[in-house]
Amino acid sequence: MRESIISLGVILAFTPGGWGQAIDRQVLDQIQDATVFVKLNVPHVGEGSGSGFVIKATGDTVLVMTNRHVVVPEEGELPEGAKFEISVVFRSGTPQQQELPAQLLAHDGREVRDLAVLEVRGVKLPPRPIPANLTTAEADFYLTMPVYALGFPRGRSIQAVVGNIKDNPAITVNPMSISSLRKDESNRLARVQLNGSAIEGNSGGPVVDAKGRLVGVIVSRIRGEAVGFAVPPSVIAQFLDGDIGGYKAELQGLQSGTATVKLEVRLVDPLRNLTGVTLRYVRQSGTPAPAAPDDRGSWPLLVNARNVPLVMSAGSATAQLSLPVATDEDRKLMMQFVLTRTTGRILAGKPTVVDIPKQPGMIAGLATEPDRPRTVPKWSCEVNVAEGVKIKHHPGGSTIELPAGVAMVNAPQFKLFNAPSALVRVDGEFVAMVEISNEFDPGGTAISTPTGRRFPITFQGAGLLIWQDEKNFIRLERCKGSDGGIGLIHRVLVEIYKDGREVTHFYSKEIPEKPVILAAHRKGTAMQFMFAEPPGRLTVFKELALDFNPSILVGISASNLSKQPLTAKFDKFSLRGSGGQDVPAQPLALTRLVNTGTDRRSDGTLVLEGAALKVLKATAGTAEPQTNMNQYKGKWSEDRQLAWQPLDKGESLTLEIPVDTTGKFEVKAKFTMAPDYAQIRLAMDTRPLLNGKLMDFYYSDVRPARLLSLGTLSLGKGKHRLTITVQDKNPKSRGYRVGIDEIRLVPVKK
Numbered sequence: 001m002r003e004s005i006i007s008l009g010v011i012l013a014f015t016p017g018g019w020g021q022a023i024d025r026q027v028l029d030q031i032q033d034a035t036v037f038v039k040l041n042v043p044h045v046g047e048g049s050g051s052g053f054v055i056k057a058t059g060d061t062v063l064v065m066t067n068r069h070v071v072v073p074e075e076g077e078l079p080e081g082a083k084f085e086i087s088v089v090f091r092s093g094t095p096q097q098q099e100l101p102a103q104l105l106a107h108d109g110r111e112v113r114d115l116a117v118l119e120v121r122g123v124k125l126p127p128r129p130i131p132a133n134l135t136t137a138e139a140d141f142y143l144t145m146p147v148y149a150l151g152f153p154r155g156r157s158i159q160a161v162v163g164n165i166k167d168n169p170a171i172t173v174n175p176m177s178i179s180s181l182r183k184d185e186s187n188r189l190a191r192v193q194l195n196g197s198a199i200e201g202n203s204g205g206p207v208v209d210a211k212g213r214l215v216g217v218i219v220s221r222i223r224g225e226a227v228g229f230a231v232p233p234s235v236i237a238q239f240l241d242g243d244i245g246g247y248k249a250e251l252q253g254l255q256s257g258t259a260t261v262k263l264e265v266r267l268v269d270p271l272r273n274l275t276g277v278t279l280r281y282v283r284q285s286g287t288p289a290p291a292a293p294d295d296r297g298s299w300p301l302l303v304n305a306r307n308v309p310l311v312m313s314a315g316s317a318t319a320q321l322s323l324p325v326a327t328d329e330d331r332k333l334m335m336q337f338v339l340t341r342t343t344g345r346i347l348a349g350k351p352t353v354v355d356i357p358k359q360p361g362m363i364a365g366l367a368t369e370p371d372r373p374r375t376v377p378k379w380s381c382e383v384n385v386a387e388g389v390k391i392k393h394h395p396g397g398s399t400i401e402l403p404a405g406v407a408m409v410n411a412p413q414f415k416l417f418n419a420p421s422a423l424v425r426v427d428g429e430f431v432a433m434v435e436i437s438n439e440f441d442p443g444g445t446a447i448s449t450p451t452g453r454r455f456p457i458t459f460q461g462a463g464l465l466i467w468q469d470e471k472n473f474i475r476l477e478r479c480k481g482s483d484g485g486i487g488l489i490h491r492v493l494v495e496i497y498k499d500g501r502e503v504t505h506f507y508s509k510e511i512p513e514k515p516v517i518l519a520a521h522r523k524g525t526a527m528q529f530m531f532a533e534p535p536g537r538l539t540v541f542k543e544l545a546l547d548f549n550p551s552i553l554v555g556i557s558a559s560n561l562s563k564q565p566l567t568a569k570f571d572k573f574s575l576r577g578s579g580g581q582d583v584p585a586q587p588l589a590l591t592r593l594v595n596t597g598t599d600r601r602s603d604g605t606l607v608l609e610g611a612a613l614k615v616l617k618a619t620a621g622t623a624e625p626q627t628n629m630n631q632y633k634g635k636w637s638e639d640r641q642l643a644w645q646p647l648d649k650g651e652s653l654t655l656e657i658p659v660d661t662t663g664k665f666e667v668k669a670k671f672t673m674a675p676d677y678a679q680i681r682l683a684m685d686t687r688p689l690l691n692g693k694l695m696d697f698y699y700s701d702v703r704p705a706r707l708l709s710l711g712t713l714s715l716g717k718g719k720h721r722l723t724i725t726v727q728d729k730n731p732k733s734r735g736y737r738v739g740i741d742e743i744r745l746v747p748v749k750k
Contacts, residue, residue, distance in 0.1 A: 023148055027212040032171055034127040035150040035205060037092035038066050038102075038118070040073075041085045051151030051205030051218070052088065052118065055240075056271070057126035063270065064088055064118040065132055065236070066204030067219055068107040071116050088120050090127065092152065093170030098124055106270035106315075108245050112190060114219050115231060115239050116204075117270035130206055130214055132236050137213040138189055145178045147215050149196065151205025176207070178215070179227070186293050190235065192216045194228040220514065227512075238297060242267065242274035244337055244349065249366035251357055257326035259356050261363065265310060265317040265337070276340035277317040280305035281354075284332045290351040299348045302336050323356060331356040335366070377573050378585035379422040379555060383593050384408070389420045397571040398422060400462070402560040405447055407455065409559040410465070410475060410593065412500055414449050417594035421465050423555035424575060425630075426583045429523050431576050432554050436462050437515040438569035440480035442488065442562035455561050457483045461493065462568035463518045465557035466527075468548045469627070470594040471500040476529055477559065478516045492516060492531045494542055506542050515571075520554075522546075551628055589635050598658070604747040606660070610642040610670075610740035614656040616721065621646035623653055626739070632702040641672055642740040649678070649726050649736060657684070657720040657743065665745040667710040672739030673699035678726045680738060684713055685720050697738070698730035704741055712748055 023031075034054040041047045050070030056063040071086050086102040100120050107116035152169045180193035192215060194207065207215040207230045216230025245268040253260045267274060282305040293299045310317035325331050333356065337349040354365035376393050385391055388403030400420050402408055410419045442458040449455060461479030475495040482488045492508040511533065519530040519538055527546045530538040554575055558568035575583045599607040611625035626643035629636040644653050659665075667689060669682075677697040682689040689710040697705060722743065726736050 023208070023210045023212070027210075028148075028173065030128050031130060031148075031150060031206065031208055031212055032173065033091065034130045035171055036064055037089040037152045037168055037171075038064070038070055038204060039087045039089065039099075040071055041087070049152065050203045053132075053150075053206040054127045054129045055117070055132040056129050057123075060123050060126060061119065061121045062123050062126050062129075063105065064102065064120060065217060066116050066118065067217065068109050068114050068116040070204045071102075071104060071118065072107055072109070086118060088118060089168050090123060092168040097168060099168070106268050108239055108243070108268045110245075112184070113231065113235060113239055115217065115236065117240075130208070130212070132214055132233070132240060137209065137215070138233055140209075141178060141181060141189075141192070141215070143178055143180065145209065147176050147178060147194070147207050147209055149174050149176055149194070149202060149205060149207045149218060151202035151218065153202050172202075176228075182229075186297065188234065188295070188297060189232045191219075192230040192232050194218075194230060196228055238347075239268060240271055240273070241341055241347075242269040242271070242339060243347075244268070244277075244339070247337075247366060249363040251360050251363055253360060254325065254358070257324060257330075259321075259323045259325045261321040261323060261356075263310070263319045263321060263366065267312070267315055267317060269315070273341045273343075274312070274339055275342055277310040277312060278338040278340070279308045279310060279319060279321075279335060280338060280348075281308070281323075281333050281335045282306065283329060284334045284353055285329055287334050290334075293350070297347070299336070299350050301338070301348050302334055302351055305334075305336070325356050331358075377422070378424070380424045380553070380585045381588040381590040382420075382422050383590055384418045384420045385591070386418065386420070391420060391422055393422075397569065397573065398556060399570070400556070400558040400568045402558055402566045402568070404560075404565040405563050407447060407449055407561055409459070409461075409561055410473065410557070411495075411502075412470065412497065413502060414455070416449070417470050417592075419465070419557045419559045419593075421467075421555055421557035421593065423465065423467065423553040423588075423590075424583060424585045425551060425588060426554050426575060426577070427551045429577065430554060430583065431519065431521045432464055432466075432574070433517065433519040434464060434556055434573040435515055435517045435571040436478040436569065437571050438462065438567055439513065440478075440490065440566070441564050442481050442560075442566075443564050444482050444484060444488070445563050446484065447561060447563055457481050457561065458563075459559065459561040460564070460566045461559040462566075462570065463493075463557065464520055465553075465555055466520060466522075466548075467553040467555075467593065471497065472548060473497050474520070474527070474546075475557070475559075476518050476520055477557075478518065478531075479559075480513070481561075492518070492541060494529050496544070496546070498546075504544075508541060522548075586630070588630060588639055590638055592638075606745040607637075608657065608743040608745075609637050609640075610742050611638065611640040613642055613740070613743070615642075615653070616656050617654040618644065618651075619646075619653075620648070620651040634704040636672070636704055637670075637742045644724070644738040644740075646678075646726050646736050646738070649728050651736070652723055652725045653738070655722045655724070655740075657722050657745075659715045659717055659720060659745065662715070662717045664712060664714045664748040666712050666748055668707055668744040668746060669710055670707050670741040671695070671697055671705045672702065672741060673697045673705050674702045674737065674739065675700060676733055676735030676737050677729075678733065678736040678738055679728045679730060681725050681727055682710060683723045683725070684715075686723075687713065689713075694727055696730050698733040700732075707744075715745070 036052045038050045038052045052064045052066035054062050055065045088102045089099045091097045102118040102120045105117045105119045176194045176196040179195040182191040184190040216232050220229045245266045247265040249263045280302045287303050310319045333354045336351045339347045390401040392399045440460040442460040446455045459481035461477035463477030466474040477493045479493050480490040490513045495505040517532045521528040525545050528543045529541045532538045556570045560566045615623045623644040627640045630639045679696045
């Protein structure tokens with residue numbers, strides 16, 4: 001794993017001491033010779049490092065296996081246009097060390113693999129390879145089995161000192177044991193769980209048994225725990241045998257009941273083992289449901305399917321399809337990729353249901369995450385960006401930085417609604433999804449609320465926020481915390497607020513501290529909450545009936561109730577409507593989730609939001625906040641106003657105007673104009689404003705009026721009364737309504 005420029009993933013080294021059978025000295029020497037130090041250099045940015053091992057040698061050309069995350073920076077981590085260079089050090093830290101440039105031959109970024117193969121030319125005395133495509137050893141794996149990890153923990157921070165050699169580290173060999181064999185949904189080995197403590201630098205290195213057979217490639221660990229994971233030989237073998245790394249399809253046109261589809265497939269084939277790629281497809285109604293895969297991961301071939309051979313070129317395969325789509329039944333297909341290898345053996349992929357759309361564009365069912373372009377997330381608003389908070393967006397994701405020791409959370413029981421968030425408005429049904437990939441470190445020392453009361457827990461969390469208003473919202477978070485009496489617990493949390501109180505919350509069981517995918521699906525009045533550890537399948541954590549407004553805000557949010565800072569990482573955020581379409585981001589004039597109603601400008605101006613003003617008296621009708629004003633032309637403060645609905649002329653509304661310092665002020669106001677709005681007069685503490693002039697707020701559609709100057713008054717510190725009296729209405733108006741957007745008190749300089 002790279003130490004400096006990339007902080008994704010994790011890297012392992014292991015505590016001294018051994019278990020059981022010792023590895024033979026001659027075998028160990030060979031494995032050490034084949035283990036290499038991998039370096040990633042980004043000019044003018046920095047350097048990172050990891051480990052790898054030789055899997056094939058032909059003359060002076062060798063192939064090296066490592067982790068993808070060691071040698072491929074994620075999008076958004078590097079400055080635009082930055083290039084990176086890979087080099088491999090053979091026999092690192094010895095007088096015989098040799099450093100050579102490497103070419104990235106193939107890589108697969110899927111979480112279940114995270115593998116890459118490098119090609120290096122000009123190697124002196126190439127090491128004897130560690131066979132990486134043998135699966136027979138997996139049958140011999142057992143719990144507590146002694147194994148050995150080789151690599152370069154901490155990279156160059158632990159340097160060799162051999163004569164004047166100080167540039168590259170010497171190899172580290174550490175004994176471990178197998179603590180668990182993790183299976184996937186098809187009951188195939190997906191991860192080898194290892195018992196050992198963790199240090200950065202070993203990612204990509206080999207784990208072998210006492211006979212020198214490959215047990216796996218180190219890939220990740222659980223932070224703070226003596227638990228690590230390795231990619232097993234069977235997964236490595238499938239990667240080396242050749243596979244599909246990603247694919248996408250575009251519906252280019254529709255004519256006379258025929259759809260023209262362009263299909264592009266990215267191949268992962270480091271050893272050039274693939275000889276053919278075929279797409280099989282059939283109407284879903286014309287084939288039985290697919291059965292389970294065999295022990296090699298190959299699925300049964302679709303029955304009654306048509307074959308379309310793809311045209312292969314370097315690293316890819318393409319095809320142009322003509323599909324009959326005369327009926328809705330024709331559009332719903334079952335598709336399957338079939339790979340043929342040099343041995344003649346075929347691998348049939350998992351059949352997938354694909355709906356051919358009715359409009360040209362990308363086909364959702366024929367696209368995989370690795371090939372989707374990463375774009376900078378678009379949001380309607382960023383809220384609660386207080387001092388010490390930074391929200392950044394990059395291709396594929398966002399980060400939210402929270403300071404240490406400042407209580408930031410959305411929780412009415414603590415009288416707080418200040419968790420920094422990035423949100424977008426969505427109407428109706430939706431599916432929201434995000435991966436939380438950061439680490440949490442809330443510590444064990446609690447901090448205090450703004451009122452001075454000590455929090456009962458330490459807490460750090462990040463995830464999805466579903467927001468109607470301060471009385472009705474949902475937090476779905478990956479989180480970690482402690483009550484001081486127990487260890488730090490890492491779980492998934494759902495916390496639901498209705499009518500201003502927490503009606504329920506749910507915690508998952510404790511989960512490994514690694515990236516977690518969170519998802520929320522609103523369908524009608526039902527809300528499903530899901531999570532998964534990548535690349536696992538999302539499972540429903542909880543489903544409830546929730547009658548929230550059709551139009552709400554959805555997005556990402558981070559919380560911190562600890563003495564430690566938090567950098568929350570949000571990857572692959574998506575928000576789609578009921579038809580699978582992306583939700584557009586319409587700008588919202590929203591800077592705080594809950595507006596206190598008072599804002600002090602840098603020039604001393606006191607801005608009082610109309611919707612937050614206290615109503616002292618209404619002689620008739622109701623006066624209450626009206627939200628969603630963004631549906632009309634123009635902009636209202638926080639997209640809301642105070643709406644008063646008297647039924648006739650002569651009625652009055654009295655509002656409280658708090659003034660925090662004595663002085664002379666120019667009183668300004670913004671009202672709303674609409675087809676059913678009234679003619680009014682204003683007074684402050686019985687003193688007429690605007691010299692008692694009549695103000696007419698009729699207009700043919702709904703829009704904010706211009707900012708009006710109502711006159712200059714001397715006001716003492718304390719609470720004052722603004723009275724609005726309905727005098728009449730414009731002959732064209734349909735009613736006597738009044739809308740107040742904001743009141744401003746501008747200090748008058750002497």
